[in-house]
Amino acid sequence: MREVRDVQATPVSLFSDGPVPRLLDLAVSAQESGGEISLDDEIRRYIRLVRGDWVADWNCSVHAASGALEFAADSVERLGSLDGFPPEFREKAARAAGDMDPAEYLRTLAGLVRIMDREIVREYTELPMAGWEFLRVFPYLFGLDAILMDEGGPLADSVRERLENEHPYCQELAAGYATEAQRALVLFPGVDGLRARLSWATRDGLRVIIDTVNDHMQREHS
Structure with a gap:
């Protein structure tokens, strides 16, 4: 009963839309690319995209996105598994984490986002625009x-x-x-x-x- 109450108390929308599933999408693509896609560079592109749009930055800054990942990590750790979370989030988190504990992976991803956020935004000549980034710009x-x-x-x-x-x-x-x-x-x-x-x-x-x-x-x- 306690697990059910905890799941119901979790803001499900956080795991269904917004920065958490977006960043997990990038993590999955890097994880399953066989080394062809750099997760660091995908996060740099995400940061460039958010910083380049004042509405996106005002609505959910990169700092807030890393906090959402931390909250997701805490929620998964508290419940001990991905059970009870939205199916799409469960699938993405499991695929991105691979052999790692999902909560640990989410916390690691949050830390990586914070590290990349301290860097100077890369120019397109340094870091070419990816296809997913182009569709949103x-x-x-x-x-x-x-x-x-x-x-x-x-x-x-x-x-x-x-x-x-x-x-x-x-x-x-x-x-x-x-x-x-x-x-x-x-x-x-x-x-x-x-x-x-x-x-x-x-x-x-x-x-x-x-x-x-x-x-x-x-x-x-x-």
Whole structure:
């Protein structure tokens, strides 16, 4: 009965969403990569992602993420096993821990996050952007890529059509396109821009997106 009460008293959402499962995802991918993926570098990318987004940093800083892992470790240690926790968390924690005690592994992971948090954020030239990181930094551009693959046609026409379809409630989409395109120009200032990830997202292609958004906003919202 005591174990049931303890499990029920644990905030289940902490293990179902947020930094704990996210960091465990990275740990699992590193653990099961056969040495091809460095856990240290994956954590550095996670830190770069959070620090690069003021909303994410305000909502759940890296320091808070390490504290969530510590709490998870304490909870597992208190109950003596992963039983009673959400199934997805149990699976991820077991896979990441491998032969280690899950509580011990979670505490070790929390310590590693704190150590990496003391470092200077790595530039993309030092630590290339990973695929999972790209999807979270440029979600609107990634979504546009799917549309271009399905529909084809000129880039400007696709952006214009998407904005017109959402109009007059297109501000969020317009801001997403323009912000990500401008951010890509700043972070990847070469001629190729994001071409390594999106074949059309060269410097000129990114400028087309910005110009098309600005034209729509001036015509329809000024």
